[in-house]
Amino acid sequence: MPTDAAESARQILAEDVAMLAVLDGQIADAEARLAELLPASPFATLPTVPGWGVVRAANYGGALGDPGRWPGPRQVYRASGLSPMQYESAGRRRDGKISREGSVRLRRALIDLGMGLWLVEPAAKARAGELKARGKKGKVIACVMANRANRIAYAMVRDHTVYEPGRWA
Numbered sequence: 001m002p003t004d005a006a007e008s009a010r011q012i013l014a015e016d017v018a019m020l021a022v023l024d025g026q027i028a029d030a031e032a033r034l035a036e037l038l039p040a041s042p043f044a045t046l047p048t049v050p051g052w053g054v055v056r057a058a059n060y061g062g063a064l065g066d067p068g069r070w071p072g073p074r075q076v077y078r079a080s081g082l083s084p085m086q087y088e089s090a091g092r093r094r095d096g097k098i099s100r101e102g103s104v105r106l107r108r109a110l111i112d113l114g115m116g117l118w119l120v121e122p123a124a125k126a127r128a129g130e131l132k133a134r135g136k137k138g139k140v141i142a143c144v145m146a147n148r149a150n151r152i153a154y155a156m157v158r159d160h161t162v163y164e165p166g167r168w169a
Contacts, residue, residue: 034058042067046153048162051116060113060153063105073154080106080150082143098143107146113153114145123169124148 035054038044038061046057070076077083081102086093100107117124124145131141152168155161 031055042157045156045160045162049152051120052113056112056116060109063103063109067157070154073151076106076154077110077147077150079103080110082107082110082146110146110150111142113149114142117149118145123165
């Protein structure tokens, strides 16, 4: 590379690294603020789940809103648009793709919680392995993990309890 071009590239790279440092600082500040606010919310116990940090718990809390307005985890899952569409014809019923009817923020939060379980929790890893061995695709496994995460998160918020691995194995 010619000397002039190399010097320009170094300067651009140095500016990008400096900008990255600023962004990292802003992210750290935002996470610290979430860590201050989360204990005062009904979602304070969610970070006790392996793979769920403050950011994942806050995303779920922000997307769900007041947990008292939901009668159960099925309604939350349905509102996220992750439940399958159902087709009926001539007395036969089959499930289709996810409906995607509902809150995009809630859907993303549930999938994110599910991914946290899938990556860290042993029981979720085993379940995902079983599904993969049966030929299920990654998106289907992600929806299954989101459903599991939804049931765990809903119960923890409803009962104000910390995560117990034996209960959810």
